[in-house]
Amino acid sequence: MLLLSIDSSAGASAALTRRGEILQQWRTEETNSHAEVLTPAVQRMLEAAGVSGTDLDGVAVGVGPGPFTGLRVGLALAHALAEAWSKPLHGICSLDSVALRATDAGVEGEFLVATDARRREVYWAHYVSDEAGSRLVKGPFVSPAAELPPLPVVGAGLQLYPEALHPAKVDQDPSGWTPDAVELGQLAAAALAGEIHGVLCQARPLYLRDSDAKVPEQMRQGAPR
Amino acid sequence: MTEPLVLGIETSCDETGIGIVRGTHLLANEVASSMDEHVRYGGVIPEIAARAHLEAFTPTLRRALETADVELEEVDAIAVTAGPGLAGALMVGLSAAKGLALAAGKPLYGVNHLVAHVAVALADQHGNSSPLPENTAALLVSGGHTEILRVGSLADDVELIGSTIDDAAGEAYDKTARLLGLGYPGGPAIDAAARTGDPQAFRFPRGLTMPKFEGTAQNPGKHRHNWSFSGLKTAVARAAEQFTSQGFAVPTADLAASFQEAVVDVLTAKAVRACQEQGLTSMLLGGGVAANSRLRELLAQRCGAAGIQLTVPPVRLCTDNGAMVAALGAHLVSAGAPPSSLDIPADSSLPVDRIVV
Ligand SMILES: [Zn+2]
Numbered sequence: 001m002l003l004l005s006i007d008s009s010a011g012a013s014a015a016l017t018r019r020g021e022i023l024q025q026w027r028t029e030e031t032n033s034h035a036e037v038l039t040p041a042v043q044r045m046l047e048a049a050g051v052s053g054t055d056l057d058g059v060a061v062g063v064g065p066g067p068f069t070g071l072r073v074g075l076a077l078a079h080a081l082a083e084a085w086s087k088p089l090h091g092i093c094s095l096d097s098v099a100l101r102a103t104d105a106g107v108e109g110e111f112l113v114a115t116d117a118r119r120r121e122v123y124w125a126h127y128v129s130d131e132a133g134s135r136l137v138k139g140p141f142v143s144p145a146a147e148l149p150p151l152p153v154v155g156a157g158l159q160l161y162p163e164a165l166h167p168a169k170v171d172q173d174p175s176g177w178t179p180d181a182v183e184l185g186q187l188a189a190a191a192l193a194g195e196i197h198g199v200l201c202q203a204r205p206l207y208l209r210d211s212d213a214k215v216p217e218q219m220r221q222g223a224p225r
Numbered sequence: 226m227t228e229p230l231v232l233g234i235e236t237s238c239d240e241t242g243i244g245i246v247r248g249t250h251l252l253a254n255e256v257a258s259s260m261d262e263h264v265r266y267g268g269v270i271p272e273i274a275a276r277a278h279l280e281a282f283t284p285t286l287r288r289a290l291e292t293a294d295v296e297l298e299e300v301d302a303i304a305v306t307a308g309p310g311l312a313g314a315l316m317v318g319l320s321a322a323k324g325l326a327l328a329a330g331k332p333l334y335g336v337n338h339l340v341a342h343v344a345v346a347l348a349d350q351h352g353n354s355s356p357l358p359e360n361t362a363a364l365l366v367s368g369g370h371t372e373i374l375r376v377g378s379l380a381d382d383v384e385l386i387g388s389t390i391d392d393a394a395g396e397a398y399d400k401t402a403r404l405l406g407l408g409y410p411g412g413p414a415i416d417a418a419a420r421t422g423d424p425q426a427f428r429f430p431r432g433l434t435m436p437k438f439e440g441t442a443q444n445p446g447k448h449r450h451n452w453s454f455s456g457l458k459t460a461v462a463r464a465a466e467q468f469t470s471q472g473f474a475v476p477t478a479d480l481a482a483s484f485q486e487a488v489v490d491v492l493t494a495k496a497v498r499a500c501q502e503q504g505l506t507s508m509l510l511g512g513g514v515a516a517n518s519r520l521r522e523l524l525a526q527r528c529g530a531a532g533i534q535l536t537v538p539p540v541r542l543c544t545d546n547g548a549m550v551a552a553l554g555a556h557l558v559s560a561g562a563p564p565s566s567l568d569i570p571a572d573s574s575l576p577v578d579r580i581v582v
Pocket of ligand 1: 338342367369512513544545
């Protein structure tokens with residue numbers, strides 16, 4: 001199970017994984033250069049691993065939620081790669097990657113993943129962790145941090161709203177965690193191997209918000225005053 | 226060398242266009258428009274356009290390859306609009322183009338949208354390409370841009386002679402149509418309403434025509450070859466208001482016809498004079514407003530009187546499309562232009578003399 005995975009829901013990242021083992025990985029915390037840096041990074045990774053598109057079993061892509069323009073860059077790239085290689089394309093909620101990291105770090109029971117949604121809000125989802133790993137309970141949603149259920153939190157939302165959110169108990173500080181392609185590749189491989197269920201989705205962006213466009217007064221009336 | 230087979234991708238505004246050409250021979254020109262989704266807003270909403278590009282990309286690509294009856298592996302290069310245009314919309318096409326280029330191992334050409342409008346005028350479905358005439362001007366008029374260019378060579382010699390300093394002409398149509406309750410897009414709506422109106426009923430301003438802006442041929446002013454359309458909608462609004470405030474019906478057809486006359490008069494007068502003063506003897510028309518009946522009529526008349534040979538491509542090639550991008554890409558491949566790097570940015574204000582990024 002050789003997968004190329006891509007996420008551009010916060011920073012940008014890409015990974016080549018074989019049955020979940022990392023062959024190559026790349027990431028940047030920059031949020032405004034996805035259109036420039038992501039494709040060359042994928043090219044370098046393929047070259048470094050000596051892998052061509054025909055060797056792959058599929059492409060996995062984070063579908064967000066995340067800032068729209070950057071999110072679309074990763075999705076457009078993933079769609080084009082999968083189409084040109086004639087390989088299956090799998091979508092995964094980007095927050096699931098942070099949930100996997102939490103479980104691997106020992107978080108147990110119910111917890112939330114919260115990331116920056118800008119405009120004084122967070123993107124968040126509710127997970128539960130048990131022997132079988134982490135599982136989505138509900139979400140993702142976009143809300144002000146103060147409206148989230150009172151559960152331990154992991155993810156970059158923590159550092160933005162420390163008064164509203166309290167961190168899950170883990171060894172590393174979870175307040176800077178953002179989605180990463182490595183975990184998306186691991187989740188996709190596990191889902192495709194039938195080990196976990198319900199992870200894969202359509203490779204279409206989870207916007208969670210409408211565009212800001214407002215219908216002008218004149219269009220509502222449909223005639224001059 | 227046989228003529229290059231090039232796939233072109235256009236996502237600078239609200240049309241997702243994918244075209245395929247072999248040299249100057251158009252093989253496919255598939256366009257998915259998000260126009261319907263913008264109607265209730267009376268103008269293109271960038272976020273809505275960008276969302277629609279991502280949804281439309283793969284189906285449009287498949288249709289184009291099927292129509293042209295070619296496989297992606299056979300293509301010699303991928304061309305894509307790198308700018309100018311709406312940044313978020315450009316990034317969808319650019320990122321997808323990079324993906325295709327990387328996956329299929331093809332060179333990428335990030336090209337200038339405006340120059341692509343010119344390139345398509347020289348291509349057709351039968352491969353009967355006309356070479357670029359010497360001393361050519363291009364008049365590009367759409368909802369996003371309004372320019373006159375001197376085109377010496379599509380590969381390396383394009384110069385901006387004049388442009389709008391505020392609204393694009395098509396934008397002025399949209400805003401005025403909205404004001405008059407004629408709907409969106411404004412171009413066809415005003416064109417239709419104007420048919421029963423009197424173009425002389427109102428005298429609306431011709432922007433940047435005062436001597437202080439224009440100067441003389443020997444001593445040209447700063448805006449001799451530039452246009453301004455933002456004052457027009459205000460003038461139309463004020464005229465309409467005089468009727469409503471007195472309880473009279475607004476003479477929509479007369480206002481539409483007079484507005485259209487003002488736009489088309491100043492557009493064509495300045496374009497033709499610019500050609501005469503720059504020694505340009507042929508003109509290509511491009512952009513969505515090229516569909517406007519009055520613009521075509523008056524431009525043909527004035528070019529004829531000035532001895533300028535006018536070429537107007539079919540309307541579906543004047544509006545934004547992928548074939549124009551492919552046509553410019555094929556030209557660049559033939560001219561031996563070096564391909565673009567995979568790290569090029571989308572440039573929403575790409576200047577016209579940067580033909581390939
Ligand atoms: Zn255009």
